[in-house]
Amino acid sequence: MKNALPTLLFLWALLCAPLPAKARTISTDVSNQTVTSFAEDDLGHVWIGTMRGLNKYTSREFHQYFKTPDDSLSLGHDQISCMLRDSRGRLWVGTRNGINLYVENDTFSRVTVESSSQYVVQIVEDGSGRVFANMVNELCVWDEASGHFRVAIRDFDADRLYNTRVFADPAGKLWTMGAHTIRRWDPVSFRLENEWKVDDAVHYSWMQPGGLLWLVSGERLSIFDTRLGAFIPVCPSIERHPTLLKSVITLIAPYSESSLLINSTTGLFLYDFDRRTVTSASEDGFPFTAPEFAVTTIFSDSQKNLWLGSSDHGFKVIYSYEKRFNSNSYLHSYFEDHSVTAIESDSDGNLWVVSPETGVSVYEAGSRTIMSVDTSSFSGMTGGHVKNRIMGVFADNDGFVWLIAEWNMVFKCRFANGRAVLERAFWLPIQIMC
Numbered sequence: 001m002k003n004a005l006p007t008l009l010f011l012w013a014l015l016c017a018p019l020p021a022k023a024r025t026i027s028t029d030v031s032n033q034t035v036t037s038f039a040e041d042d043l044g045h046v047w048i049g050t051m052r053g054l055n056k057y058t059s060r061e062f063h064q065y066f067k068t069p070d071d072s073l074s075l076g077h078d079q080i081s082c083m084l085r086d087s088r089g090r091l092w093v094g095t096r097n098g099i100n101l102y103v104e105n106d107t108f109s110r111v112t113v114e115s116s117s118q119y120v121v122q123i124v125e126d127g128s129g130r131v132f133a134n135m136v137n138e139l140c141v142w143d144e145a146s147g148h149f150r151v152a153i154r155d156f157d158a159d160r161l162y163n164t165r166v167f168a169d170p171a172g173k174l175w176t177m178g179a180h181t182i183r184r185w186d187p188v189s190f191r192l193e194n195e196w197k198v199d200d201a202v203h204y205s206w207m208q209p210g211g212l213l214w215l216v217s218g219e220r221l222s223i224f225d226t227r228l229g230a231f232i233p234v235c236p237s238i239e240r241h242p243t244l245l246k247s248v249i250t251l252i253a254p255y256s257e258s259s260l261l262i263n264s265t266t267g268l269f270l271y272d273f274d275r276r277t278v279t280s281a282s283e284d285g286f287p288f289t290a291p292e293f294a295v296t297t298i299f300s301d302s303q304k305n306l307w308l309g310s311s312d313h314g315f316k317v318i319y320s321y322e323k324r325f326n327s328n329s330y331l332h333s334y335f336e337d338h339s340v341t342a343i344e345s346d347s348d349g350n351l352w353v354v355s356p357e358t359g360v361s362v363y364e365a366g367s368r369t370i371m372s373v374d375t376s377s378f379s380g381m382t383g384g385h386v387k388n389r390i391m392g393v394f395a396d397n398d399g400f401v402w403l404i405a406e407w408n409m410v411f412k413c414r415f416a417n418g419r420a421v422l423e424r425a426f427w428l429p430i431q432i433m434c
Contacts, residue, residue, distance in 0.1 A: 049080030094120030
């Protein structure tokens with residue numbers, strides 16, 4: 001039991017849900033079809049910001065949060081503009097009228113922002129853990145001592161076109177990109193160190209993790225290397241792609257360690273910078289089926305699932321397991337008409353799959369066969385108080401698989417001789433511990 005305690009505490013955290021708050025409702029759908037942002041909390045819940053309310057998706061339902069009159073612990077505004085989960089696990093929610101910090105008891109703290117504007121464009125974190133808020137015409141920094149965002153850079157929007165973005169490079173420097181001006185700032189004194197002019201008006205900018213600043217001006221793409229302080233050539237496969245060449249890029253996001261997703265007015269493209277190739281969503285080799293709607297925001301969670309938001313069709317999730325399923329005709333056909341709510345590989349490479357329709361299944365790597373796990377047979381070790389519905393699955397480093405069930409039950413299992421064997425059952429008294 002001593003060795004199992006850390007794992008049980010981890011699983012308890014996954015199961016433990018906060019009590020309902022006045023400003024929260026539970027629904028089977030997202031609160032609004034205009035999705036503006038995504039974030040993931042410490043428990044793996046994905047938060048979805050919309051133009052009417054904030055949503056916490058638990059894989060089964062949406063917990064919706066709104067501004068409630070006379071309730072200071074509710075959201076300060078219903079229109080969510082951006083979100084950030086920082087390195088300390090704090091969830092910051094930017095709105096069209098201020099910043100909210102998600103706190104204990106499923107409530108929010110309305111944070112004071114000492115800025116002439118309360119419209120939050122971005123919330124970003126630098127390598128040292130400092131949190132910044134782009135307030136359109138000023139850049140603010142979080143001050144732990146006062147619990148306020150104070151103004152760090154007043155002359156933030158050099159071009160006065162209200163389109164400035166802020167980025168933190170790997171060296172710790174702050175960069176701002178306006179319509180015509182690239183600026184580098186000292187991260188301590190916030191003094192301007194250097195600036196570069198851009199001829200064509202930039203309407204979209206994005207910094208690659210390595211420090212490359214991608215700038216979009218109409219149908220023209222340019223790349224500024226912040227390490228060199230100079231522009232570098234754009235890959236010919238991007239410049240010469242017959243479709244992308246005539247497109248306006250609207251969004252860029254990482255897809256894998258060696259590729260980027262480029263969204264444009266003509267759809268999605270995959271840029272592989274190792275192979276220096278570009279593949280459109282309509283070409284062979286694109287990794288997933290692109291949604292029919294225009295994508296406005298892209299987010300990858302800790303399980304490498306891809307979340308695609310839209311301005312009028314909600315969102316779509318490209319689950320990471322689909323790639324493995326689609327490359328395996330047997331797996332694909334077995335789960336084709338079923339929803340998969342959890343998936344995990346154990347230490348032997350066996351794939352544990354949880355589905356509301358099929359229950360728990362194990363795809364054995366050696367025999368390449370799928371077998372069903374009869375969780376009702378576990379009742380002998382739990383006094384008969386077992387529900388068949390499994391909610392999640394987790395594989396530890398010791399070769400065991402933990403199945404999370406209803407009624408706060410957790411089953412410690414292993415796969416041996418072609419079948420799942422129950423080692424021990426635990427009951428977590430959440431109503432006492434939460």
